[in-house]
Amino acid sequence: MTDNKAAAHGAVLADTPPAGEGALVELRGAGKSYGNIRALHGVDLTVHANNVTCVLGDNGAGKSTLIKIISGLHQHTEGEFLVDGRPVRFSSPREALDKGIATVYQDLATVPLMPVWRNFFLGSEMTKGPWPVRRLDIAGMKATADEELRNMGIVLDDLEQPIGTLSGGQRQCVAIARAVYFGARVLILDEPTAALGVKQSGVVLKYIAAARDRGLGVIFITHNPHHAYMVGDHFSVLRLGTLELSAERAQISLEELTNHMAGGAELAALKHELAQVRGVDTEELPEESDLTAPVATSPEGNT
Amino acid sequence: MSMAQHAEPAVGTTPPASGPRTTDGRTARRPLALRLLARPEVGVFLGAAAVLVFFLAVAPSVRQGSSMATILYQSSTIGIMALPVALLMIGGEFDLSSGVAVISSALTASMLSYQLTLNVWTGVIVALAVSLAIGFFNGWVVVKTGLPSFLVTLGTFLILQGVNLAVTKLVTGNVATDDISDMDGFDQARKVFASSFDVGGVQVKITVVWWVVFAAIATWVLLRTKYGNWIFAVGGDKESARAVGVPVTFTKISLFMLVGFGAWFIGMHQLFSFNTVQSGEGIGQELLYIAAAVIGGCLLTGGSGSAIGPVFGAFMFGMVQQGIVYAGWNPDWFKAFLGVMLLGAVLINLWVSRAATRR
Numbered sequence: 272m273t274d275n276k277a278a279a280h281g282a283v284l285a286d287t288p289p290a291g292e293g294a295l296v297e298l299r300g301a302g303k304s305y306g307n308i309r310a311l312h313g314v315d316l317t318v319h320a321n322n323v324t325c326v327l328g329d330n331g332a333g334k335s336t337l338i339k340i341i342s343g344l345h346q347h348t349e350g351e352f353l354v355d356g357r358p359v360r361f362s363s364p365r366e367a368l369d370k371g372i373a374t375v376y377q378d379l380a381t382v383p384l385m386p387v388w389r390n391f392f393l394g395s396e397m398t399k400g401p402w403p404v405r406r407l408d409i410a411g412m413k414a415t416a417d418e419e420l421r422n423m424g425i426v427l428d429d430l431e432q433p434i435g436t437l438s439g440g441q442r443q444c445v446a447i448a449r450a451v452y453f454g455a456r457v458l459i460l461d462e463p464t465a466a467l468g469v470k471q472s473g474v475v476l477k478y479i480a481a482a483r484d485r486g487l488g489v490i491f492i493t494h495n496p497h498h499a500y501m502v503g504d505h506f507s508v509l510r511l512g513t514l515e516l517s518a519e520r521a522q523i524s525l526e527e528l529t530n531h532m533a534g535g536a537e538l539a540a541l542k543h544e545l546a547q548v549r550g551v552d553t554e555e556l557p558e559e560s561d562l563t564a565p566v567a568t569s570p571e572g573n574t
Numbered sequence: 575m576s577m578a579q580h581a582e583p584a585v586g587t588t589p590p591a592s593g594p595r596t597t598d599g600r601t602a603r604r605p606l607a608l609r610l611l612a613r614p615e616v617g618v619f620l621g622a623a624a625v626l627v628f629f630l631a632v633a634p635s636v637r638q639g640s641s642m643a644t645i646l647y648q649s650s651t652i653g654i655m656a657l658p659v660a661l662l663m664i665g666g667e668f669d670l671s672s673g674v675a676v677i678s679s680a681l682t683a684s685m686l687s688y689q690l691t692l693n694v695w696t697g698v699i700v701a702l703a704v705s706l707a708i709g710f711f712n713g714w715v716v717v718k719t720g721l722p723s724f725l726v727t728l729g730t731f732l733i734l735q736g737v738n739l740a741v742t743k744l745v746t747g748n749v750a751t752d753d754i755s756d757m758d759g760f761d762q763a764r765k766v767f768a769s770s771f772d773v774g775g776v777q778v779k780i781t782v783v784w785w786v787v788f789a790a791i792a793t794w795v796l797l798r799t800k801y802g803n804w805i806f807a808v809g810g811d812k813e814s815a816r817a818v819g820v821p822v823t824f825t826k827i828s829l830f831m832l833v834g835f836g837a838w839f840i841g842m843h844q845l846f847s848f849n850t851v852q853s854g855e856g857i858g859q860e861l862l863y864i865a866a867a868v869i870g871g872c873l874l875t876g877g878s879g880s881a882i883g884p885v886f887g888a889f890m891f892g893m894v895q896q897g898i899v900y901a902g903w904n905p906d907w908f909k910a911f912l913g914v915m916l917l918g919a920v921l922i923n924l925w926v927s928r929a930a931t932r933r
């Protein structure tokens with residue numbers, strides 16, 4: 272049964288060293304056009320085990336398109352998409368899941384009215400008994416869900432409560448715990464902290480770190496450079512559908528990252544215009560020369 | 575890849591400890607009575623009990639066993655259809671064509687057997703295929719076009735209504751089908767769909783047994799199987815369900831086909847009870863089924879409900895329908911009663927679930 276295999280796989284992963292030196296997921300010059308609209312082009316991205324790759328970008332920068340390609344909702348129209356070094360083209364999220372790529376969507380893909388444990392196993396239910404009376408292994412699922420949630424540090428009083436009654440942060444954590452349990456090797460998080468308060472964002476960032484330490488490659492999509500810098504190992508900034516920046520953690524400071532996020536070069540140009548206007552303090556804005564980080568090059572050189 | 579330049583991220587890397595089995599202490603357990611009241615089927619059970627007590631008081635003849643058998647029979651003919659309609663509603667869709675689909679099924683079996691002089695079982699099997707096909711068509715159109723099922727099945731409702739009348743007139747030259755009671759296999763089929771049996775001197779219709787059996791299966795499937803889990807999921811949030819790998823298309827189409835199965839069963843019951851079928855019947859029945867499901871605590875928008883609730887909902891209907899007769903009142907009042915009950919049940923459900931979940 273695939274469910275149980277996936278489950279066992281997830282448990283084993285925790286203490287297995289990252290497989291090989293190759294990238295789990297790699298994009299080479301990937302792009303996507305919808306008709307005559309080029310939503311994404313020339314994007315390079317590598318995801319390694321035990322690593323958090325942050326993808327930053329303003330609204331409309333192409334972040335959603337990027338994760339839709341990796342998670343199997345859409346197909347790329349240019350470039351290459353490799354999983355474990357082999358080119359792939361997913362036609363459904365199920366295929367991506369089978370390769371160990373799990374996505375935690377912004378809306379979390381949970382059903383609000385259903386109990387926590389049913390949500391945890393939705394789509395991959397544990398069953399017992401022969402076919403005509405094959406039934407849900409409710410005790411097993413509740414125990415497993417409780418165990419997994421506790422491993423991620425989430426303590427819930429009542430797994431029977433509808434997941435809609437949990438707070439945003441808790442729901443996020445349940446979704447992450449679910450992905451980790453079902454054998455994800457690559458975890459895509461779509462703006463997990465966007466709708467959360469300060470404290471809850473901290474909790475979610477902690478689980479991102481926990482997931483990374485369990486050996487997963489994490490793709491963390493956000494438009495908050497501060498959150499990204501807390502957990503990230505590699506940063507890619509998207510702008511207008513293409514890479515504006517790709518840098519290792521050691522190559523870039525939070526300030527530079529923030530500047531790139533905020534519009535970088537454009538902002539520097541804007542500064543000169545604003546300097547003409549009275550009452551605008553331009554002292555704090557960055558100069559173009561401040562933006563020293565390498566732009567859109569792969570520092571790892573293994574492409 | 576080189577990890578030498580890996581700078582330590584700011585967040586601590588120790589996974590959060592899994593402490594002893596403590597609760598986080600923020601949720602106090604609600605009293606049992608309140609937790610029970612929060613369940614939709616408890617509200618409708620109380621409602622059904624109230625209606626029963628009311629008619630036991632005002633209509634002495636209800637107290638006889640034979641009256642109760644009639645009430646249960648009346649309830650079962652609504653209840654058997656209310657079950658798949660409720661499951662479909664939990665799955666987030668409606669079927670307005672379910673009332674006339676019953677007649678379509680009965681007409682198919684009756685006319686096919688009679689005109690071709692076949693064993694009635696042939697007609698019964700073909701009618702099943704036709705009913706499932708109607709359900710499949712409804713489901714397929716709803717899933718593929720993304721149109722509201724209200725519109726799609728309203729269309730099917732009108733189509734079937736017209737086809738029932740027109741084809742029957744074309745084939746038999748009449749608005750009713752011919753009597754099939756002397757055909758091969760009729761007695762056998764009647765045993766299955768429309769016989770009675772004796773319980774302590776009271777004749778009980780077999781549909782009551784089928785009703786209980788179907789309700790038990792539906793409850794088990796809904797709460798204890800993968801498929802039941804999927805029904806809640808597609809009704810609660812279709813996109814989320816799809817994203818985690820639930821076969822949404824299969825679940826929705828099969829639910830519509832389940833309604834088709836229910837329509838076939840009730841159609842066969844009518845055919846083998848009355849020997850002929852009136853082609854213009856069945857209109858308005860679909861609303862009774864939907865009302866029974868709603869009174870039974872199924873959420874109109876999907877994602878919540880039970881299979882046992884509609885059983886009590888259907889019982890309330892059967893009780894009122896017969897109770898009015900036994901009480902010697904004008905049966906024209908039935909629909910008015912239904913309306914009041916429906917509104918009352920919905921309001922009580924709303925109030926109870928709010929009161930029970932708030933504190």
